Structures are given as structure tokens and as C-alpha cells.
Amino acid sequence: RRGLYRFANGRTANADINGAANILRKSKQNFDFEGLCKGLLDSPLRIRLS
Template sequence: EQLSNDYRIVFTLQEESYTSQASFYDEDEIPVFEKGTETKTGFQGRRVHRGLYITKTGMSVNADVNAAFNIMKKSKPNTSFEKIWSRGASTPLRLRVV
């Protein structure tokens, strides 16, 4: 927070529970974690191993990209993400630098 103030960047603290487990591409509802309360979740996709998330349709998505989209969805709930979704931003390009 202090560093963002030094560079005049607006800092917003965002609650990010369940963003790694929910599927952005399947449009899962993302609940807010409440301590002491049991939350039932019905997420459609699954994280198969570190770095890989599989949607209900079988599409492979980078797990960090999926979580980042879900954090954006939580912070801007009334925003249309159609442009991001339609551009195929699901798996970052891997480059091998020699």
C-alpha cells in the first residue's frame, strides 16, 4: 500500500477467496469466505495440478490466468469480460530464451 502511494497508484484491497477454485470460463458464482460458516460450492471446473485448470468443457487454462480473471470479476462485478474472453486469453505464450 505504501509503495503504491509513493508512485501515485490507487491501491484497492480485494478479497480473493475461491478465485483459484472457481472457473471464470464456466461463469461460476464466487462466494465470499466467512470465517465460521460452511460454504457449499458447486464449481464446474477443476485444478488438475499446479498451473493447470480444466473447465467443464475440457478446455485447458493456465490456473493463474483463471484466478486473475476471477479476481477481476470479484472487483468489477458489473463489467462485461466478453473482450477478454473472446480473445483467447487463457494460456500465456511460453517462450524459450536461449
């Protein structure tokens, strides 16, 4: 599906959120990813605009 990044273990994540997390990981070495909600990265909230 478009806009999804597939990990080696078969899970998918929104590509934009995955990219933002990678940038944050590289720019802030002391950021605690353990405290971050993994569910938010795996399945972001979908908002429909009409």
C-alpha cells in the first residue's frame, strides 16, 4: 500500500512518521524511544476530510 513502510519483521508503519522518527533519532541522541507509544507509530489516527 502507498505511504507504508514495511519492516523486515513484516510489520508496517506510516512512511512519514517512520521518517520523522528516524530524523529525531539522528538529531537528538538522548531521546527516549522506550517512552514513546509504539502504537502511534504503527497505526496513526486517520482523519477523513470531506
